[in-house]
Amino acid sequence: MFQASDNPLDRLNNPFIPPAAILNPNRGLSWPEMGANKKIIIKASLLALIAGGLWTPFYAQAADIGQPSAADGQVMTDTQTAEARAKPAVAIAGRVTRALFTRKVKDLEPVDTVSVLTNDKTRITYFTEIHGMAGQTITHRWEFNGKVLLEKKHEVGSSHWRAYTSKTLDPTWLGEWKASVVDAAGGTLSVNTFTYMRKSDAGSTPVSTAPN
Structure with a gap:
C-alpha cells in the first residue's frame, strides 16, 4: 500500500502520489499536526493557482503578438490592392x-x-x-x-x-x-x-x- 509523505508539499510536487493520499494527507498525524498541514496545503494550492493564472494570459498574449490574425492579413491585402489600383496604368500626358x-x-x-x-x-x-x-x-x-x-x-x-x-x-x-x-x-x-x-x-x- 502507498505510504504518504509527512510533508504536504512533497505530496503536491510528487506526480506519483495518488489522489487519495493527497486528499487524505493526515493519516498517522496528530490533530495539531493535521491542522498545521492543512494550512500549508491550502497556501501551496493558492500559490499554484495564482502562478498558473499569471502565466496563462502572458503566453496567450505572446501567441497573439507572434501570430497575426487573418483579419490583419486581409486588411494588408486590401491596402496593397488599393495602392496598386491608384497607380496610373500609363504615363501622365504632358x-x-x-x-x-x-x-x-x-x-x-x-x-x-x-x-x-x-x-x-x-x-x-x-x-x-x-x-x-x-x-x-x-x-x-x-x-x-x-x-x-x-x-x-x-x-x-x-x-x-x-x-x-x-x-x-x-x-x-x-x-x-x-x-x-x-x-x-x-x-x-x-x-x-x-x-x-x-x-x-x-x-x-x-x-x-x-x-x-
Missing part, C-alpha cells in the same frame, strides 16, 4: 510646346525652321520643347516611306525640357520625312514633316529656312 526641323541648334535654340531641304545638305535636326513630363522618357521617332529609321530616347529632366535629335540623310532619300514625339506608353504627342528634294528641283519650289 505636352509638346514646340516641335520643328532646323539646320542646327545653338544655345539650346533652333537657328531656323525647315520645311523643305535640298539634297546638297545632308544634316537636319529635330528640336522639341516639352512641358509637364519631368521624370518620364520620350522618344524621337524618324520615319521615311512608312519605315522607322531612327528612334532616340530622351530622359526628361524637368517640367520644362528641350531635347533634339540630328540625322544624316542620304542624298537619294528624296521625299517626305516624318518625325514624332512618342511618350513611354506609346502615345504620339507631336508629328512634324519636311520634304527632302533635289537641288535642281528647288527652283520651282521655295525652300523654307525661316529664321527664329
Whole structure:
C-alpha cells in the first residue's frame, strides 16, 4: 500500500502520489499536526493557482503578438490592392510646346525652321520643347516611306525640357520625312514633316529656312 509523505508539499510536487493520499494527507498525524498541514496545503494550492493564472494570459498574449490574425492579413491585402489600383496604368500626358526641323541648334535654340531641304545638305535636326513630363522618357521617332529609321530616347529632366535629335540623310532619300514625339506608353504627342528634294528641283519650289 502507498505510504504518504509527512510533508504536504512533497505530496503536491510528487506526480506519483495518488489522489487519495493527497486528499487524505493526515493519516498517522496528530490533530495539531493535521491542522498545521492543512494550512500549508491550502497556501501551496493558492500559490499554484495564482502562478498558473499569471502565466496563462502572458503566453496567450505572446501567441497573439507572434501570430497575426487573418483579419490583419486581409486588411494588408486590401491596402496593397488599393495602392496598386491608384497607380496610373500609363504615363501622365504632358505636352509638346514646340516641335520643328532646323539646320542646327545653338544655345539650346533652333537657328531656323525647315520645311523643305535640298539634297546638297545632308544634316537636319529635330528640336522639341516639352512641358509637364519631368521624370518620364520620350522618344524621337524618324520615319521615311512608312519605315522607322531612327528612334532616340530622351530622359526628361524637368517640367520644362528641350531635347533634339540630328540625322544624316542620304542624298537619294528624296521625299517626305516624318518625325514624332512618342511618350513611354506609346502615345504620339507631336508629328512634324519636311520634304527632302533635289537641288535642281528647288527652283520651282521655295525652300523654307525661316529664321527664329
